[in-house]
Amino acid sequence: MRKIRVLTAKLGFDMHNRGIIVVNKALRDSGMEVIYVSNQFPEVIAETALQEDVDVIGISCLNSATGIELMAKLMNILKEKRLDNTLVVFGGIIIPDDAPRLKEIGVAEYFPPGSDLDSMVNFIKENITMG
Amino acid sequence: MEAKKSYGVKEKESKEEFTTGSGIPIKRIYTHEDIAGLDYNRDLGYPGEEPYTRGIYPTMYRGRPWTVRQFSGLDSAEATNKRYKMLYEMGTTGFAIAMDDASLNGFDPDSPEAEFEVGVGGVNVFSMRDMEEMFDGLPIDKISTAVIQIIHTTCPHTAMYLAMAENRGIDIRKVNGTSEGDPCSYGGCFDPDILPVRQVFRLCGDLVEWCAMNAPKWHPVSFTSYNFREAGVNAYQEIGGLIASAVAIIEEVLSRDRGLGVDDFVPQLAFHLSAHNDFFEEIAKMRATRRMWSKLMTERYKAKDPQTKRLKFHVQTAGSSLTYQQPLNNTIRAAYQALAAVLGGVQSLHVCSYDEAICTPTEESAILSVRTQQILQNETKVTNTVDPLAGSYFVESLTNEMEKRAWDFFNEIEERGGWVKVIETRWLRDEVINKEVCKYEDEIRRGERRVVGVNCYKMEEKPGNITYFRPDPEIAKKMKEKAEKLKSERDSVKVGEALAELREADENGENVMPAIMKAVKAYATLEEINDITIRRYPFVGHSSLFYGLKGKRQ
Numbered sequence: 001m002r003k004i005r006v007l008t009a010k011l012g013f014d015m016h017n018r019g020i021i022v023v024n025k026a027l028r029d030s031g032m033e034v035i036y037v038s039n040q041f042p043e044v045i046a047e048t049a050l051q052e053d054v055d056v057i058g059i060s061c062l063n064s065a066t067g068i069e070l071m072a073k074l075m076n077i078l079k080e081k082r083l084d085n086t087l088v089v090f091g092g093i094i095i096p097d098d099a100p101r102l103k104e105i106g107v108a109e110y111f112p113p114g115s116d117l118d119s120m121v122n123f124i125k126e127n128i129t130m131g
Numbered sequence: 132m133e134a135k136k137s138y139g140v141k142e143k144e145s146k147e148e149f150t151t152g153s154g155i156p157i158k159r160i161y162t163h164e165d166i167a168g169l170d171y172n173r174d175l176g177y178p179g180e181e182p183y184t185r186g187i188y189p190t191m192y193r194g195r196p197w198t199v200r201q202f203s204g205l206d207s208a209e210a211t212n213k214r215y216k217m218l219y220e221m222g223t224t225g226f227a228i229a230m231d232d233a234s235l236n237g238f239d240p241d242s243p244e245a246e247f248e249v250g251v252g253g254v255n256v257f258s259m260r261d262m263e264e265m266f267d268g269l270p271i272d273k274i275s276t277a278v279i280q281i282i283h284t285t286c287p288h289t290a291m292y293l294a295m296a297e298n299r300g301i302d303i304r305k306v307n308g309t310s311e312g313d314p315c316s317y318g319g320c321f322d323p324d325i326l327p328v329r330q331v332f333r334l335c336g337d338l339v340e341w342c343a344m345n346a347p348k349w350h351p352v353s354f355t356s357y358n359f360r361e362a363g364v365n366a367y368q369e370i371g372g373l374i375a376s377a378v379a380i381i382e383e384v385l386s387r388d389r390g391l392g393v394d395d396f397v398p399q400l401a402f403h404l405s406a407h408n409d410f411f412e413e414i415a416k417m418r419a420t421r422r423m424w425s426k427l428m429t430e431r432y433k434a435k436d437p438q439t440k441r442l443k444f445h446v447q448t449a450g451s452s453l454t455y456q457q458p459l460n461n462t463i464r465a466a467y468q469a470l471a472a473v474l475g476g477v478q479s480l481h482v483c484s485y486d487e488a489i490c491t492p493t494e495e496s497a498i499l500s501v502r503t504q505q506i507l508q509n510e511t512k513v514t515n516t517v518d519p520l521a522g523s524y525f526v527e528s529l530t531n532e533m534e535k536r537a538w539d540f541f542n543e544i545e546e547r548g549g550w551v552k553v554i555e556t557r558w559l560r561d562e563v564i565n566k567e568v569c570k571y572e573d574e575i576r577r578g579e580r581r582v583v584g585v586n587c588y589k590m591e592e593k594p595g596n597i598t599y600f601r602p603d604p605e606i607a608k609k610m611k612e613k614a615e616k617l618k619s620e621r622d623s624v625k626v627g628e629a630l631a632e633l634r635e636a637d638e639n640g641e642n643v644m645p646a647i648m649k650a651v652k653a654y655a656t657l658e659e660i661n662d663i664t665i666r667r668y669p670f671v672g673h674s675s676l677f678y679g680l681k682g683k684r685q
Binding site for chain 2: 012013014017018021022025037038039040041043044062063065066069070073093095112113114117
């Protein structure tokens with residue numbers, strides 16, 4: 001079976017990248033192929049996802065309070081590019097009010113600080129549809 | 132007298148090895164033998180005397196307290212002005228501007244790139260007008276301000292503050308404050324995938340050079356090993372890197388050969404360190420840093436002026452040590468870290484707020500941080516004597532060990548071609564920072580590094596038991612309108628001329644600061660200036676943030 005391909009990125013200008021560095025390593029250690037593109041605008045994340053034909057997009061942003069609108073923009077662009085089937089996961093601080101909205105815009109799952117790395121790996125393995 | 136070798140060897144201990152936060156093995160006890168080679172005059176000296184291990188001033192806090200400088204900025208200049216006035220009334224003695232992501236990255240609020248980034252993480256500052264509004268009614272001739280920004284906006288943002296002061300009739304030769312923007316003040320600055328490394332070093336050098344001649348009380352750069360530490364390195368790597376980054380800028384300025392020697396500009400350089408969880412290690416780190424700096428200036432640069440050899444520093448308690456879980460515990464962490472900074476001889480201090488792992492601090496949590504400092508200054512009596520831990524077998528031994536390891540790290544950077552080179556080759560990012568951060572997090576995961584509320588003493592928590600700060604939802608729209616209004620009202624001929632002059636200075640390799648000062652006074656914007664000084668440069672990295680959606684400028 002081919003490796004699961006994951007695109008990971010920091011959303012917009014947020015430079016808090018400790019979380020994504022650790023997650024990238026955990027995903028690679030679990031056998032996935034990780035393409036990390038550092039900080040990018042939503043347009044570029046979506047375009048890269050299309051070109052790289054990834055199964056999963058993992059987005060890291062410090063805080064949902066500030067990242068949620070950019071996240072909504074990303075989800076819209078993904079829809080336009082017919083990438084709605086790509087599994088999208090989000091990591092960062094989640095303000096409680098934002099949790100339902102993240103799901104509404106199509107984020108499959110979110111992982112707040114303190115999330116278990118194994119649970120992320122397992123979530124991806126259990127929920128992707130390999131094309 | 133020889134220490135008893137058999138001391139307590141049979142006693143059982145709770146674990147096999149005790150180590151510092153950076154993994155340095157720690158013995159059960161320390162004795163005079165651990166500091167057998169210590170020479171008081173050579174290695175410690177009196178406070179205010181070389182090598183400044185015990186502090187840079189003879190009287191330290193008996194003479195003057197450290198500056199209570201809380202970093203803050205809220206979406207708009209008006210909101211920030213209100214917060215600053217509140218902090219000033221609370222007794223804060225210095226400001227530090229936290230800017231939003233759009234400003235830090237050099238985009239104006241009417242640019243598409245800034246659409247969702249205005250007001251995120253701080254205040255939006257895109258022209259001198261924002262500085263005017265932010266400091267309206269505040270005594271900037273009496274209080275010092277740190278302009279916290281990233282290297283590629285450091286010149287325009289500093290110019291906006293100084294030009295604002297000048298317009299208020301204040302002589303900029305007397306204006307006190309700091310520009311934070313050193314090449315490592317931004318996670319991304321270690322990352323050649325985000326910024327063109329050489330050009331940002333040049334701009335930082337320009338600011339240092341210009342301030343030496345025009346704004347002698349201004350610190351043109353504060354070497355921010357704080358951010359390096361936050362990115363993931365350990366305590367001795369933090370200070371080894373700090374020295375290496377300062378050396379890079381010193382070499383940049385000296386290489387221009389325009390008449391400045393180290394004693395002409397180094398006294399203005401400032402430093403910004405972290406205070407993390409390991410109490411004694413942090414104190415030892417700060418003492419070692421001062422000694423290293425004094426040695427470096429004396430031995431390598433043959434400095435004559437004592438000011439050149441004195442390392443002044445600001446400390447911020449470690450944001451990365453704060454936990455999202457049980458957030459009130461962060462108050463206690465920050466208080467211990469602040470105490471370490473004070474025992475380490477800090478000049479200016481920011482205490483993180485308990486809610487910083489969750490959101491921008493609310494007014495309530497910001498006040499508590501100020502009070503934490505005031506309790507230290509007024510109640511604990513730790514300020515009564517200078518460097519109270521000097522002579523401790525353990526602290527002196529650990530100070531020596533920190534210095535040794537930090538020099539080893541510094542020397543490794545030098546052998547690899549220096550700070551600029553290790554950034555460009557990605558060695559610093561891939562082999563040092565990312566490896567350290569994975570190791571650190573792995574230790575937490577395996578329970579070897581205990582974090583209360585995260586991997587031990589966990590509780591069921593109800594979310595929402597603290598107040599969350601949210602930026603004004605209308606802020607992006609308001610700032611966009613403000614930018615459009617400013618651009619329609621200003622004298623566009625004057626702006627055009629100033630920007631043309633800037634372009635010429637930049638292309639001729641002249642110092643860009645005089646032209647930037649002129650441009651900001653004409654209300655040229657941040658993005659207009661950065662389009663000239665930054666976004667025309669070749670860039671090999673792959674982040675789309677750099678040129679933005681418009682691509683490379685011509």
